[in-house]
Amino acid sequence: MQIPEGIVEDQVLVDLIDLNDEVGIGTTRKVFGVKGASDLVIKESHKPFHYSNFVEWTVWHAVLEMAKDIIGNETNPQLQSHFARAVAISNSAKFLVMERLQPVNYLDQTQLRNFPSWLNDRKPSAFGLAEDGQVKAMDYAMVNFYHVLNPLNNSSPF
Numbered sequence: 001m002q003i004p005e006g007i008v009e010d011q012v013l014v015d016l017i018d019l020n021d022e023v024g025i026g027t028t029r030k031v032f033g034v035k036g037a038s039d040l041v042i043k044e045s046h047k048p049f050h051y052s053n054f055v056e057w058t059v060w061h062a063v064l065e066m067a068k069d070i071i072g073n074e075t076n077p078q079l080q081s082h083f084a085r086a087v088a089i090s091n092s093a094k095f096l097v098m099e100r101l102q103p104v105n106y107l108d109q110t111q112l113r114n115f116p117s118w119l120n121d122r123k124p125s126a127f128g129l130a131e132d133g134q135v136k137a138m139d140y141a142m143v144n145f146y147h148v149l150n151p152l153n154n155s156s157p158f
C-alpha cells in the first residue's frame with residue numbers, strides 16, 4: 001500500500017489506522033499500527049490543540065535541515081539517527097505517521113548522553129529501538145523551548 005508523505009487530509013490518515021493494533025497510549029495521544037505498513041505507527045492526539053504532533057513534525061524537519069550543508073551553519077548529520085522519522089501529518093495535526101520502534105525497558109546514562117539537552121522527556125517509554133538496533137526518541141514533543149530559544153544557552157554539543 002502506498003503510504004502518503006507530507007501534509008495530508010485528516011481523513012487520509014484516519015483511513016490508515018489499524019484499530020486492531022493498539023501500540024501504546026500516552027498523556028495526549030493514542031498510538032496505532034498502520035494498515036499495510038508494519039514499519040509505521042499513527043499517533044492520534046486527543047487534546048483540543050494537537051501540540052505534540054505539531055512539535056514532533058517541526059522537530060523532525062529541523063533535524064533533517066541540520067544535516068544539510070548550509071552556509072554559516074555547522075552541519076549535524078548524526079542527529080537525525082536519534083529520532084523516529086516523521087512521515088506524514090494531517091491538516092489539523094490530529095494525526096501523525098511515524099517510524100515504528102520496538103519498546104526498550106531500560107536505558108543507561110551513556111545512551112541518553114547522545115540526545116540533546118532540549119529533549120525533556122527522558123523516560124524509557126519515550127525511546128525505542130529501530131530496525132537497525134539504533135536507539136531513537138519516539139516521544140519528542142516535550143522540547144524545552146526556554147532552553148533552546150535563549151541564544152546565550154550555547155553549551156550543548158548539539
Ligand SMILES: Nc1ncnc2c1ncn2[C@@H]1O[C@H](COP(=O)(O)OP(=O)(O)O)[C@@H](O)[C@H]1O
Binds near residue numbers: 103
Ligand atoms: N514511533 C513509535 N513506535 C512504537 N511505539 C510508539 C511510537 N510512538 C509512541 N509509541 C508508543 O505509544 C506510547 C504513547 O505515545 P507517546 O508519543 O508517548 O504519546 P504522548 O505524547 O501522549 O505521551 C509510547 O509510550 C509508546 O509506547
Ligand SMILES: [Mg+2]
Binds near residue numbers: 026
Ligand atoms: Mg509519552
